[in-house]
Amino acid sequence: MGTVSKYNYATIDIESTGLNRYKDDINYVGIGLAEDIGSPLGKTIICNMYQDKDLDKLLKIVDKLKKNKIKLIWQNGKFDTLFLEHKYGIKLPIHHDVMLMGTAYELATSHALDDMAEKYLGVSSWDIPMKEKKKPNNPVVEKYLGCDLRYPWELFCFFYESMSELQWKHYHKILRPAYLMYRRIEKSGIYIDLNKLSKVKKLYKKKQEEKLKVLKDQYDINWNSPQQVSDVLFDKAGLPTIKLSQKTGKPSADAKVLKRLCAKGFELSQQLADYKFYYGANTKFLNKWGDYAAYDGRIHPSFGITNVRTGRTSCSDPNLQQVPRNPELRNLFTAKEGRSLIEADYSQLELRIAADYANELTMLKIYREGGDIHTTTAAAVSGVLEDKVTKDMRTKAKAVNFGFIYGMMAPGFVNYAFDNYNVVLSRQEAERFRQLFFQKYSRLLSWHQEVEEIVEALGGVANRFGRFRALPDIYSSDRWERSSAVRKGINTPVQSTGSDLLISASVEVDKLLRKEMNGFLVGTVHDSMLADVADEYVEDAKVEIQRIMARPKIMDIFDVDFKVPLVADVGVGAWGSK
DNA sequence: TTGTCCCCGTT
DNA sequence: GACGTACGGGGACAAT
Numbered sequence: 001m002g003t004v005s006k007y008n009y010a011t012i013d014i015e016s017t018g019l020n021r022y023k024d025d026i027n028y029v030g031i032g033l034a035e036d037i038g039s040p041l042g043k044t045i046i047c048n049m050y051q052d053k054d055l056d057k058l059l060k061i062v063d064k065l066k067k068n069k070i071k072l073i074w075q076n077g078k079f080d081t082l083f084l085e086h087k088y089g090i091k092l093p094i095h096h097d098v099m100l101m102g103t104a105y106e107l108a109t110s111h112a113l114d115d116m117a118e119k120y121l122g123v124s125s126w127d128i129p130m131k132e133k134k135k136p137n138n139p140v141v142e143k144y145l146g147c148d149l150r151y152p153w154e155l156f157c158f159f160y161e162s163m164s165e166l167q168w169k170h171y172h173k174i175l176r177p178a179y180l181m182y183r184r185i186e187k188s189g190i191y192i193d194l195n196k197l198s199k200v201k202k203l204y205k206k207k208q209e210e211k212l213k214v215l216k217d218q219y220d221i222n223w224n225s226p227q228q229v230s231d232v233l234f235d236k237a238g239l240p241t242i243k244l245s246q247k248t249g250k251p252s253a254d255a256k257v258l259k260r261l262c263a264k265g266f267e268l269s270q271q272l273a274d275y276k277f278y279y280g281a282n283t284k285f286l287n288k289w290g291d292y293a294a295y296d297g298r299i300h301p302s303f304g305i306t307n308v309r310t311g312r313t314s315c316s317d318p319n320l321q322q323v324p325r326n327p328e329l330r331n332l333f334t335a336k337e338g339r340s341l342i343e344a345d346y347s348q349l350e351l352r353i354a355a356d357y358a359n360e361l362t363m364l365k366i367y368r369e370g371g372d373i374h375t376t377t378a379a380a381v382s383g384v385l386e387d388k389v390t391k392d393m394r395t396k397a398k399a400v401n402f403g404f405i406y407g408m409m410a411p412g413f414v415n416y417a418f419d420n421y422n423v424v425l426s427r428q429e430a431e432r433f434r435q436l437f438f439q440k441y442s443r444l445l446s447w448h449q450e451v452e453e454i455v456e457a458l459g460g461v462a463n464r465f466g467r468f469r470a471l472p473d474i475y476s477s478d479r480w481e482r483s484s485a486v487r488k489g490i491n492t493p494v495q496s497t498g499s500d501l502l503i504s505a506s507v508e509v510d511k512l513l514r515k516e517m518n519g520f521l522v523g524t525v526h527d528s529m530l531a532d533v534a535d536e537y538v539e540d541a542k543v544e545i546q547r548i549m550a551r552p553k554i555m556d557i558f559d560v561d562f563k564v565p566l567v568a569d570v571g572v573g574a575w576g577s578k
Numbered sequence: 579t580t581g582t583c584c585c586c587g588t589t
Numbered sequence: 590g591a592c593g594t595a596c597g598g599g600g601a602c603a604a605t
Contacts, residue, residue, distance in 0.1 A: 129579085225601055226584050247583060254585055280586065283599060310595060312589085319597050322588040350589090402589095406593040416593080480592075491594040495589090526589050526595095 004064045007033040007042060011073045011156070012092070013148040014080045015141055017134050019302075019317065021083040022295040025049075027136050029058055029084070031065075032149030037157050044149055050136030055088065062090055071095040075113045075152045078183045079302075085187075098152050099306050100179055101159035104171040108309040108469045117151040120158050166466050173557050174465065175305060178503040181510050181521070182303040182313075189298030190320070190522035191341075191532065192289055193332050193574075200328055201286045204278050211275035218268070223275060229253045239266055256419050285329055288318050299333075301523070305503065311467055311496035312526060313503065321525050323575075330576030335532045339519075340572050342538065344509075344545045345528040347567040348373065349498045353464075354405050356562045357494065358447035362440060367564035374398050380440040381433050399423070404437045405444060407487040448490055455489040463496035465558045501566070502527055504554035509545050517541050530575060542570045 011032040018024030026049045032041040045061060047054035065072065074080060077094040084090040102111040109119070117123040126147040132140050163171070212223065219236065221228040227250065233239045234251040241251040242260050255276070261269035292299045304314040315321040323330055335341040351373055355363035366373050378389045378397035389397075399417050408416065410430040417423040417430070425433070438445050455461055460470040469492050473485035506521055506529050513519035519533030519541055533541045549568035555561060571578035 131579085222601080224599090227601075245584065252584085276586085280599090284587070284597095304596095307597095308595060312595065314596055316597055319588080322586090322597065324587060403593060408593045410592095412592055480590095483592080487593060488595095495594070 004033065005068050007035055007070060009034045009073060010065055010070045011149045011152045012080065013075065013145060014083055015133055015145055016083060021086045026083060026087055028141060028145055030145040030149050031061055032153055034153055037160050041150055041153050044146055046142050046145060048137060062092065073098065073152060073156045075099050078179060082183065082187060094180065096156060097179065098155045098159060100171060100175045101163065103306040104167040104175055105159055105163055107311060107467060111306040113151060116155055121151060121154055123151060170465065170467055174500055174504060174554065177507045178305055181507045182305065184510060185521050185523060186300050186302060188520050188522060189300040190333055190530065191298050191335050192293050193334055194290065194293060194297060197289060197332050200332065204282050204286055208275065208278035208282055211271065211278055214271050215275055226253065233268065237268055239269065259419065281324065281329065285323065292318055309469060310492045311463065312499045313524060320523050325576065327576055331574040334574040339532055339534050340538050341575060342531040342533055342541060342545065342570060342572050343528060343575060344549060344568050344570045346502065346549060347569055349527045350494050351401060352562065352564045352566065353494045353497050355564060358443045360441050360443040364563050374401060377401055377437065377440065381436045400433055400437055404434055406491045407448065410434050451489045452486045455485060461489045461493050463493040463500065464560050465500050467496060498527055500554065501552055505549045505552040508548045508552060512544055513541060538572055546570055
């Protein structure tokens with residue numbers, strides 16, 4: 001081990017018995033050492049951590065890595081470093097992460113280690129069954145671990161040589177800072193009111209049982225089985241078929257179908273919808289959260305910045321980004337006594353960005369004057385004055401705005417309006433809405449046209465910060481595939497630009513809160529952020545968060561500006577309570 | 579145990 | 590014949 005000092009780089013990887021650092025254990029820690037970029041790994045060290053066997057050895061190596069200022073390279077190092085810190089108090093920096101480099105290099109592909117190794121290094125998968133990985137003292141794992149050290153190193157060398165100047169900038173200025181922020185978020189976790197949780201849980205469990213009994217009394221089947229439900233509804237009970245399932249060809253009984261059947265007055269469809277509501281809330285959310293919060297009363301989800309083809313973030317274990325807009329559920333997320341949860345949302349971020357992209361003068365004017373585009377659209381499509389627009393009309397207009405901007409056609413709009421907004425439209429009405437919409441915002445269609453030309457010319461699209469998504473289907477002979485590529489070309493830069501703004505603003509906010517306001521971020525949801533702040537700093541924090549969100553530094557770093565102001569609304573209290 | 583399908587929550 | 594984008598996740602069911 002005395003030779004460590006001649007190395008400048010190290011890759012590190014852990015093998016654990018599972019993904020949960022609060023419950024699972026580390027079986028192995030592997031370290032691969034290399035002298036310079038381009039040279040192979042010179043040495044690999046395997047620590048067998050079963051029952052902490054090689055803990056002393058690991059601590060000594062960690063010490064040497066730090067002393068010699070060896071650059072540490074990881075694949076998804078957020079996971080490994082959080083695990084190591086929690087289990088052994090070992091804190092290691094993430095100097096580089098090949099998963100992030102891979103994302104900077106090519107956005108819309110898999111950034112899993114084996115996929116990147118295959119794609120860029122021509123290596124076929126070395127994966128072993130989960131069963132093997134969980135075994136301690138297993139030579140099979142040690143060989144596997146060798147690959148998990150070697151290929152990240154080779155990928156690092158590949159990306160180091162291959163990334164363009166702009167990709168390096170994305171990596172250093174957007175991806176890596178955001179990744180480190182999400183690591184802090186994951187470590188902090190979000191507070192959940194466990195007392196309230198158990199009450200809501202009890203209530204929802206009871207409701208679920210009641211609703212199930214109503215169904216079981218009529219037909220004693222497994223009401224969670226789509227096949228059995230289909231047989232009962234459309235065969236035995238004789239309800240009309242609305243649509244067929246994609247692959248199986250059976251009549252579908254999904255939520256949209258049930259909604260239509262309910263509208264026709266079938267009681268059974270309403271009973272099933274009621275059951276599904278409680279069943280879903282229980283199994284996917286309420287029943288999970290207590291376990292997730294078992295360690296410290298906080299939930300520590302995992303955020304991904306490399307998984308989504310548009311550059312948005314993903315979230316899992318549990319997915320905070322799909323918590324229902326149901327106050328009984330969302331309000332459970334709050335802050336401890338003496339602290340407050342702050343939610344800061346960008347106001348209509350994507351529509352503002354779309355207006356900017358399209359240079360759509362009417363939309364730009366509305367936003368410059370602090371107007372509300374949903375209301376304006378509602379007035380335009382229904383032909384009344386803005387002050388005559390009701391809340392219901394405004395809601396309809398929301399669907400119009402999002403749907404049509406991203407390339408929805410009239411038939412899709414009929415369904416969308418009904419499913420999401422309870423608005424019944426004929427095909428003709430939908431066509432008329434679409435026409436009126438594009439009359440009102442006349443530059444949108446020419447923007448769509450321009451996007452098609454750009455995607456065709458470049459084989460993809462870039463967002464405002466230059467992040468590129470390849471869309472090879474634009475060259476497909478299949479018309480559907482091609483038009484799909486165009487719609488992605490319209491949607492991606494808008495979503496992606498919004499996401500980069502939000503995560504970059506979040507980095508600034510999180511740093512400021514931690515440094516000066518006894519606070520920290522606890523999560524982000526696409527165009528909003530959630531912060532946990534000591535009560536005495538809440539008013540200051542609100543002001544600072546709004547200031548940062550209105551103009552994140554990333555705009556200056558990339559020389560990006562928008563023709564409309566960016567506006568954020570800030571609220572204080574349990575999540576979803578305002 | 580793994581893979582496919584359906585379904586459903588969010589944006 | 591369909592026809593906004595993008596995910597994570599659970600259960601059923603079949604294949605292994």
